[in-house]
Amino acid sequence: xxxxxxxxxxxxxxxxxxxxxxxxxxxxxxxxxxxxxxxxxxxxxxxxxxxxxxxxxxxxxxxxxxxxxxxxxxxxxxxxxxxxxxxxxxxxxxxxxxxxxxxxxxxxxxxxxxxxxxxxxxxxxxxxxxxxxxxxxxxxxxxxxxxxxxxxxxxxxxxxxxxxxxxxxxxxxxxxxxxxxxxxxxxxxxxxxxxxxxxxxxxxxxxxxxxxxxxxxxxxxxxxxxxxxxxxxxxxxxxxxxxxxxxxxxxxxxxxxxxxxxxxxxxxxxxxxxxxxxxxxxxxxxxxxxxxxxxxxxxxxxxxxxxxxxxxxxxxxxxxxxxxxxxxxxxxxxxxxxxxxxxxxxxxxxxxxxxxxx
Numbered sequence: 001x002x003x004x005x006x007x008x009x010x011x012x013x014x015x016x017x018x019x020x021x022x023x024x025x026x027x028x029x030x031x032x033x034x035x036x037x038x039x040x041x042x043x044x045x046x047x048x049x050x051x052x053x054x055x056x057x058x059x060x061x062x063x064x065x066x067x068x069x070x071x072x073x074x075x076x077x078x079x080x081x082x083x084x085x086x087x088x089x090x091x092x093x094x095x096x097x098x099x100x101x102x103x104x105x106x107x108x109x110x111x112x113x114x115x116x117x118x119x120x121x122x123x124x125x126x127x128x129x130x131x132x133x134x135x136x137x138x139x140x141x142x143x144x145x146x147x148x149x150x151x152x153x154x155x156x157x158x159x160x161x162x163x164x165x166x167x168x169x170x171x172x173x174x175x176x177x178x179x180x181x182x183x184x185x186x187x188x189x190x191x192x193x194x195x196x197x198x199x200x201x202x203x204x205x206x207x208x209x210x211x212x213x214x215x216x217x218x219x220x221x222x223x224x225x226x227x228x229x230x231x232x233x234x235x236x237x238x239x240x241x242x243x244x245x246x247x248x249x250x251x252x253x254x255x256x257x258x259x260x261x262x263x264x265x266x267x268x269x270x271x272x273x274x275x276x277x278x279x280x281x282x283x284x285x286x287x288x289x290x291x292x293x294x295x296x297x298x299x300x301x302x303x304x305x306x307x308x309x310x311x312x313x314x315x316x317x318x319x320x321x322x323x324x325x326x327x328x329x330x331x332x333x334x335x336x337x338x339x340x341x342x343x344x345x346x347x348x349x350x351x352x353x354x355x356x357x358x
Contacts, residue, residue: 046219294330298343
C-alpha cells in the first residue's frame with residue numbers, strides 16, 4: 001500500500017496556507033487557506049471588493065504576499081521571502097476583456113506563447129485547440145470579426161496552448177450575455193477536463209460558480225469563510241455570511257428545545273441530525289425556498305407578496321398568518337396572482353442554525 005501522505009501530496013496541485021496580501025498598511029486578503037487537487041476546478045466567489053481578484057493575482061505572481069505561502073505541487077511559488085516570477089510559474093491566465101491581439105489572426109493569437117516550439121508541433125497544437133473549441137474554420141480570421149463567445153473560446157485556447165499546470169480565469173464570462181454564459185460555462189469546464197488542467201475561476205455569480213467549479217471559496221472582506229462544494233455551501237453553510245450570500249432564504253428567531261428541536265414562529269421544527277446547541281439557546285434558523293412548498297391541499301396558508309418566474313418553477317415571497325415572510329417554491333403550472341392565498345407545507349430535512357447575537 002502506498003504511503004497515504006505521499007499519495008495525497010502527489011494529488012495536490014495548489015495549496016495556500018495563511019496567505020495575506022496588502023497594499024501598504026491596508027490588508028486586502030487575510031489568512032487565506034485552501035487546497036486544490038490535480039484536475040479540479042476551484043472558484044473564488046464573493047461580492048465586489050472582497051479580495052478575490054487580488055488573491056488570484058497573488059497566485060499568478062502579480063502581487064507580493066505579506067504572510068503565509070503558496071505552493072504548486074509542493075514547490076513554493078510565493079512567500080514573504082521567496083517569489084517565483086509569473087512567467088516561470090507554468091500558470092495560464094484568461095482575462096475579463098479577452099486581451100486578444102487585434103493585428104494577429106486567430107491562429108497567430110493561439111500560437112503566441114509557443115515561439116520556442118518546433119514549427120510542426122506549433123501548427124499541430126493550434127489545429128488541435130481550434131478543433132477543441134469548435135472553431136476549426138476560423139484560424140485565418142481576425143478577432144474583430146468574431147462574436148464575444150468566439151473571442152472567449154480563442155482566449156481560452158491561447159491560454160491552454162503552452163499546456164500550463166494551472167489556469168486562472170478572472171471573471172472571463174462577465175461581459176457576455178446570460179444565454180451565452182449558460183452555454184459557454186459548461187463547455188469551458190468540459191475543455192479543461194479534457195485537457196486535464198486544474199483551474200481557478202473568479203466570479204461574483206453563484207450559478208456560474210456552481211456550474212463550473214468542484215470546490216468554491218466564499219469570500220467576504222478579504223477572508224475565506226468556507227471552501228467547499230456548491231452543495232455543502234447551500235445546505236451546510238458554516239457561517240451566517242455564507243448562509244445569507246448563497247441562494248435565497250429567510251432567517252427566523254427560535255429557541256432550542258432539545259438536541260433535535262427548536263421552538264419558532266412556525267411552531268416546533270425538528271431536524272434529523274443533532275445541532276450541537278444547548279437547551280434554551282437563542283438561535284436563528286435559515287429557511288430556504290425548498291423548505292416551503294406549495295400544496296393546494298394544505299390547511300397551512302400564506303399570502304403571495306411577490307413572484308418570480310424561473311421556467312420550471314415560481315419563486316414566491318409569501319407572508320404566513322403570523323406575518324412571518326418566507327420564500328416558497330411552486331411548480332410553474334401553479335401560476336397564482338400576487339395577493340392570492342395559497343396552501344403551503346414545510347419540508348425541512350435538517351435545521352441550519354446560528355447562535356443569535358442579543
